[in-house]
Amino acid sequence: MITYNLTDTGPDSLYEYLCKCMKNDILQGTLKAGERLPSKRIFAANLGVSVVTVENAYAQLIAEGYIYSIPKRGFYVTDFNSMVTEQKETVSEETIPMAGGDTSYFADFSSNQTSSDLFPFTIWSKVIREILSDSRVQLMTNSPCGGIYDLRESIAKYLKDFRGMAVRPEQIIIGAGTEYLYGLLVQLLGNDKVYGVENPGYRKLESIYRSFQAPCEWISMDEAGICVPSLEDKGVDIVHVTPSHQYPTGIVMPISRRYELLGWASRKEGRYIIEDDYDSELRLSGQPIPTLQSIDMSEKVIYMNTFTKTLCSTVRISYMILPQKLLSLFYEKLSFYSCTVSNFEQYTLARFIEEGKFEVHVNRLRNHYRRKRDMLLEALKASRMKGKISVSGEEAGLHFLLAIHTKLSEQSVMEHAMSKGIKLVPLSDYYYGETRKQNIYVMNFSSIDVARADEIMERLYKSCN
């Protein structure tokens, strides 16, 4: 069995040090692709540390894509070779113009569609075929309003294993996209409540609330995320936040602000937090911070997540997790609605998750995007842009913020860039009212061809000088 000397971990905690050792061995090939790792209990006994230490290390390595787990079987080292081959496939398929980036641009930073060629067609087709042949009765039996139990169960298990969240399947409500679920929430909580959204933030939210005639307030943010006093000032009842990776700033909300927010919610009856965890699976680096949902003891958090980022944007499956009190209200008020996702896709996804295929797929995505992000950031550093920029919010998801220090106006930079085939999206577009910081760009990199990275940076340099 692998073993490490953990007597001197330097400034690192035990689990961080253990992580580093294992990463090193994986990268060196000492731990081989596909190799099964010792069970947590046995490994802990062997190292002379607690099981929790090994658990944390494994969780971190899973989150970073170095290892993966197969339910009931154990932990395995990620196969980097298959990733390389898959990358080759990717390249050959990239010649087919897919959705996402507008191919008339040299680089389109406005598209955040996940690369279509990463969709696991072969496995997905196989699972559909199996479901169509062995689950006919289930396929034809109407789904409960909250969704097929199998799917809710497999999501609950996934959340437990990978996000440390304790959720009962009954709390999970499946719907055809988060937009639909927001609509359900307005119907559940009432359009006489004041809804708060992050500023800058995801503008579509305001459109949805307005469409339901629900009052909506934009709430300022500081470097730790949404400003809690502002929620009080504006009389907000329900606040929508993206704590794992704020859209578009990329801020990861620190634990202190999370508690502050929970404190705000629990001070008054009828206050709720909608925690939108839209791209948490694609955390590329940094420490995981527990979700608001998992530290909420007052039934104030409605957790929301989607498969449109991790699977593909054209399969419309999202879910929300309701606290017990709201769950009863949901069944009382809204259970007359049929579930909006077809049984065929619910059962396919359930099996895809259950059999560990979703996890493998997410690891693959994460590796792919991490590599993409790293290559872009390295190209930035190696370019003439170096010294004229600062990068932030790069720890997760498919975008980071690029602040360009230049005397040119934002408008000029964008026009120059556009004339050179580079489509930029300014952060200022995401602000409502208030003073907008200039020359900060939301760099959605998912559809960027990284082979062009150096040339892109050179063109960017020319655009702001």
Place this chain on the structure above:
Amino acid sequence: MITYNLTDTGPDSLYEYLCKCMKNDILQGTLKAGERLPSKRIFAANLGVSVVTVENAYAQLIAEGYIYSIPKRGFYVTDFNSMVTEQKETVSEETIPMAGGDTSYFADFSSNQTSSDLFPFTIWSKVIREILSDSRVQLMTNSPCGGIYDLRESIAKYLKDFRGMAVRPEQIIIGAGTEYLYGLLVQLLGNDKVYGVENPGYRKLESIYRSFQAPCEWISMDEAGICVPSLEDKGVDIVHVTPSHQYPTGIVMPISRRYELLGWASRKEGRYIIEDDYDSELRLSGQPIPTLQSIDMSEKVIYMNTFTKTLCSTVRISYMILPQKLLSLFYEKLSFYSCTVSNFEQYTLARFIEEGKFEVHVNRLRNHYRRKRDMLLEALKASRMKGKISVSGEEAGLHFLLAIHTKLSEQSVMEHAMSKGIKLVPLSDYYYGETRKQNIYVMNFSSIDVARADEIMERLYKSCN
């Protein structure tokens, strides 16, 4: 800790007996809602039985909903308050019969689910396979908000060929079920409008309008359908009708009433008719009457239809056809929404229709149900029920009305029938307010075993005499 004497379990096995004891304590309240149960190991030691016995008992109690488990924490007694809400859910759904026939009945006339064995699994699977292999780029490209163009085009063509309707694909909006589309319509037209629904009618509609805080009025019907003067009296702006085959009375609205209704709509700005054509494909006999949509010259009709009846209720695809004026408003106000149906199913259905497979399937369904209806009606005529009944609304769809002439009360007839394994649904359940006609039953026949027809009629006879 709770404890039981397991020395004499009678005819039961140890675990069955333990189950019964625990159920009893839960129902009596000795074991309280939310109470944590002892761990399996400790409980087994305390009872002096094996862990497997306790495991089996817990598994059984979980399956029956008496207790639930929280991973890593333990087993808890179910909160019966929340169970009651879930029970309510079932009840509210039963008024709109959707679930499959309850097999514990000899004949369940409350279910109108289309038989699952009629779903064209082989062809559907084949089309999915083709789509998955030859349309990958399209599958991964985001759908326009109104739906995939291919699907809208094939629906337009189908409506032209089989319903004589001239519709441009652009006018068709695809959504995950008609319930979702009703919600979109309230957002489009405003919840300050007064919505009118047929009385008796599809009660779920009122729930939807109420959920959107839109005022809803029940409008009386006569033998030709909804009463137009009543629309004026109650200040209705938008009226929902089912002219092809009214639900549940089965009335086919004559052409004169159709024109009267169109006249009402065109007399005032802002009035609209929602024509719900939910089961028109299953017209079994009688003359076809043009849809309101096809005789509407003033852009006042919103046509709505679904594939949940003709394909299966678990594939969630419906559509509406907007008149030009509303279409512009739709794109202006609501085009920020993503389409709620996944590309995979949109493309599969498009090809299924295009290749004529949908038509073949609908013909097959129609023949199947016509045969079923005929056999039931013949059995009625040949039975002792003859002379004591009248049948109406049998020209289309999967139900007809059976009026029974008897001196017994509706309640007694239903109870007697129930005691003989026949589940009846009274028409009076579909009325809101007003005097309800008694002893008329909505006979949903889609899941009835016609081999039992004679025996069913005999039991019915005994129930009302």
